[in-house]
Amino acid sequence: GQQVMQIPQYQHVQEGEDFTTYCNSSTTLSNIQWYKQRPGGHPVFLIQLVKSGEVKKQKRLTFQFGEAKKNSSLHITATQTTDVGTYFCAVYNFNKFYFGSGTKLNVKP
Amino acid sequence: DGGITQSPKYLFRKEGQNVTLSCEQNLNHDAMYWYRQDPGQGLRLIYYSQIVNDFQKGDIAEGYSVSREKKESFPLTVTSAQKNPTAFYLCASSSTSGGADTQYFGPGTRLTVL
Numbered sequence: 001g002q003q004v005m006q007i008p009q010y011q012h013v014q015e016g017e018d019f020t021t022y023c024n025s026s027t028t029l030s031n032i033q034w035y036k037q038r039p040g041g042h043p044v045f046l047i048q049l050v051k052s053g054e055v056k057k058q059k060r061l062t063f064q065f066g067e068a069k070k071n072s073s074l075h076i077t078a079t080q081t082t083d084v085g086t087y088f089c090a091v092y093n094f095n096k097f098y099f100g101s102g103t104k105l106n107v108k109p
Numbered sequence: 110d111g112g113i114t115q116s117p118k119y120l121f122r123k124e125g126q127n128v129t130l131s132c133e134q135n136l137n138h139d140a141m142y143w144y145r146q147d148p149g150q151g152l153r154l155i156y157y158s159q160i161v162n163d164f165q166k167g168d169i170a171e172g173y174s175v176s177r178e179k180k181e182s183f184p185l186t187v188t189s190a191q192k193n194p195t196a197f198y199l200c201a202s203s204s205t206s207g208g209a210d211t212q213y214f215g216p217g218t219r220l221t222v223l
Contacts, residue, residue: 006151033211042199042214043152088151090212095159096167097142097212101151 002027002093006100014108019076021103023089031092032072034063037102038085046074079107112136113215115200120220122187122194130185130218132200139204141183142212145169146197155198158183187220195222 005024013019031050035043047056049065049072056063062075076083084107089100113134122128140159144152154167158177172191177183187194200215
């Protein structure tokens with residue numbers, strides 16, 4: 001089945017610092033999605049990327065899909081305490097979603 | 110109010126008992142999924158269903174069973190054959206059976222085996 005590797009596993013930042021999580025695949029991806037899970041909560045869809053080199057922004061969040069469609073990144077500018085949670089990438093293939101292991105973000109005020 | 114509901118929120122089970130976790134959606138979605146999440150871990154797919162009366166095994170189906178008799182409902186039974194069932198169980202649905210669409214998750218059920 002499809003595998004996506006996500007790094008880093010954990011990231012601790014001071015409020016106001018930037019944060020980036022990466023998702024990598026050995027095969028070309030047709031799409032990639034990003035989800036956020038707050039502590040104790042359930043994953044919530046953030047965005048989907050489908051085009052090579054695509055960049056999408058949501059306020060302080062920037063999502064990128066690699067030119068070769070084998071990797072993706074989520075960058076948060078000037079983190080806030082509300083950004084705390086685990087960020088997952090996911091790929092849809094063969095009628096299933098394959099999730100990365102997630103990056104847990106902790107923001108110190 | 111549209112969305113996915115899961116019940117119960119917390120469930121305690123004695124060893125050797127079967128338990129059924131409920132998942133209902135009123136989003137008119139064709140596809141539904143069950144995931145298991147262990148502390149600090151990602152999501153692992155247990156079962157999924159693209160249409161009514163049809164479902165497929167995911168990566169960790171052993172010890173679990175499902176049914177899809179109605180479009181809105183996709184209950185998961187954790188059987189006594191599941192050796193380590195304590196986990197957070199998440200149900201999700203998506204609107205497009207044959208393509209990549211947004212997954213909407215329910216609030217989850219935390220199962221603890223006593």
